[in-house]
Amino acid sequence: MKRRRSMFWPVVLLAVSTAIPAIGAQMEEDQYPQGEKIVLPGPRTPVKIELPDGVPTDSVHYKSMAVSTMHSTYSSLGFAYGGAGCMYRTDGGGDAGDFDMEFTLPDGAVIVLARYEFYDTNATQNTAAALMTFDAAGGFTWIVAFPELSSSGTPGYSVAQVPLSYAVDQGNETLVMRVDLRGGTNTTVRACRVVIGYVLEGSDHIFVDGFEFGDTSAWDLTTP
Amino acid sequence: MFGLKRSVLVFGFIVVCAGTLAWAEGDLESDLAPGQTFFPAEPAFHQPLHPLEIEAMDRAPGATDGTYFLFVSASGGGSATNSGLDYSYSGGGCLQADGNMAPDGEWDVDIQIPEGHTIGGIRYFYYDSVSENSMLKVYTFGGDGTVTLEFSISSSGDTGYGSDFDTLTVPANYADYSIALRFSMGITGSAHRACGARLVILD
Numbered sequence: 188m189k190r191r192r193s194m195f196w197p198v199v200l201l202a203v204s205t206a207i208p209a210i211g212a213q214m215e216e217d218q219y220p221q222g223e224k225i226v227l228p229g230p231r232t233p234v235k236i237e238l239p240d241g242v243p244t245d246s247v248h249y250k251s252m253a254v255s256t257m258h259s260t261y262s263s264l265g266f267a268y269g270g271a272g273c274m275y276r277t278d279g280g281g282d283a284g285d286f287d288m289e290f291t292l293p294d295g296a297v298i299v300l301a302r303y304e305f306y307d308t309n310a311t312q313n314t315a316a317a318l319m320t321f322d323a324a325g326g327f328t329w330i331v332a333f334p335e336l337s338s339s340g341t342p343g344y345s346v347a348q349v350p351l352s353y354a355v356d357q358g359n360e361t362l363v364m365r366v367d368l369r370g371g372t373n374t375t376v377r378a379c380r381v382v383i384g385y386v387l388e389g390s391d392h393i394f395v396d397g398f399e400f401g402d403t404s405a406w407d408l409t410t411p
Numbered sequence: 412m413f414g415l416k417r418s419v420l421v422f423g424f425i426v427v428c429a430g431t432l433a434w435a436e437g438d439l440e441s442d443l444a445p446g447q448t449f450f451p452a453e454p455a456f457h458q459p460l461h462p463l464e465i466e467a468m469d470r471a472p473g474a475t476d477g478t479y480f481l482f483v484s485a486s487g488g489g490s491a492t493n494s495g496l497d498y499s500y501s502g503g504g505c506l507q508a509d510g511n512m513a514p515d516g517e518w519d520v521d522i523q524i525p526e527g528h529t530i531g532g533i534r535y536f537y538y539d540s541v542s543e544n545s546m547l548k549v550y551t552f553g554g555d556g557t558v559t560l561e562f563s564i565s566s567s568g569d570t571g572y573g574s575d576f577d578t579l580t581v582p583a584n585y586a587d588y589s590i591a592l593r594f595s596m597g598i599t600g601s602a603h604r605a606c607g608a609r610l611v612i613l614d
Contacts, residue, residue: 250572272552
């Protein structure tokens with residue numbers, strides 16, 4: 188009996204010392220030890236990068252941006268930092284929950300992946316991202332619309348992604364990733380990171396099998 | 412010849428820093444003519460150049476490989492990490508926190524460099540006129556709740572504009588993580604201003 192009691196407190200102290208940094212980690216990144224990778228508490232569903240058929244992984248380059256570095260499009264939007272580069276909404280919800288980030292790619296590069304990484308444990312609210320282009324004359328195009336890059340259910344940390352084939356045209360449009368926190372108004376819905384995968388113009392790997400990939404509906408004739 | 416070139420570059424660097432980080436208060440930029448540069452009256456403290464910085468300065472014009480710089484300003488790239496933060500522009504690309512710190516008066520800046528290149532050093536430019544210090548940090552974020560504090564450096568001066576340098580090793584691997592700078596003021600008021608960061612990138 189005495190022996191069992193002697194084991195009790197070390198176990199409790201170990202559990203507490205482990206739990207406190209984990210709980211505090213989300214908001215107290217200033218106190219992280221430098222160089223140590225921290226994993227914030229919460230459920231997570233790892234999802235591998237999904238590329239279009241025929242695109243070798245070694246031909247793909249990436250850009251990724253933490254949502255904490257993106258810009259809100261409304262000054263009225265209430266938001267706060269959710270840890271690990273993620274943001275969450277703090278105001279009453281509504282439609283204006285957007286963060287935008289412009290990014291540049293070499294002209295002629297082909298975007299092959301749009302990926303949105305988020306945290307969602309809210310059964311009724313979701314978050315979504317979109318890939319857009321603007322012509323700076325009032326026009327815009329959804330390259331990947333919100334429904335295609337939306338959270339659903341309550342997976343915790345998870346991913347939505349779309350393989351695609353979109354040629355960059357820097358002369359006529361700007362590229363923007365938009366993240367929408369929609370109705371989420373607390374830490375249960377967080378926007379974390381966007382990832383763009385692309386291959387460079389002239390790469391032998393763009394049409395690796397000699398055929399176009401992705402959406403070929405614009406072509407007069409397609410090969411199955 | 413090489414020494415002269417370096418001396419000119421170092422002098423030019425100091426002049427550019429002083430000019431870029433100038434503007435003591437408010438938006439004096441709007442009074443400048445194109446091409447005109449403003450210099451602050453206050454003395455600046457700059458930690459001596461690191462060999463990596465000199466290597467980047469010695470890079471041949473037009474070279475496509477070798478060590479090079481990426482220079483970002485706080486006002487140009489910084490996004491407040493909390494909508495409640497009150498902040499204002501201090502001039503010269505600098506930002507200051509004015510209230511509702513939530514928690515430390517911070518702005519994040521996205522860093523994009525070619526994949527495979529490595530951040531080898533960072534010079535933090537600031538204004539600091541008090542004994543407390545502001546900070547610049549580098550985080551990598553995995554998007555799945557993982558985060559690593561890769562680097563942190565404090566303002567060391569308390570006499571006004573200044574800069575400090577230190578080395579780090581953060582390779583760009585954007586499939587696995589994004590890279591963000593974080594300016595963290597710690598206190599409110601114009602005594603702490605985040606002005607910019609100059610990264611040394613290793614090809």
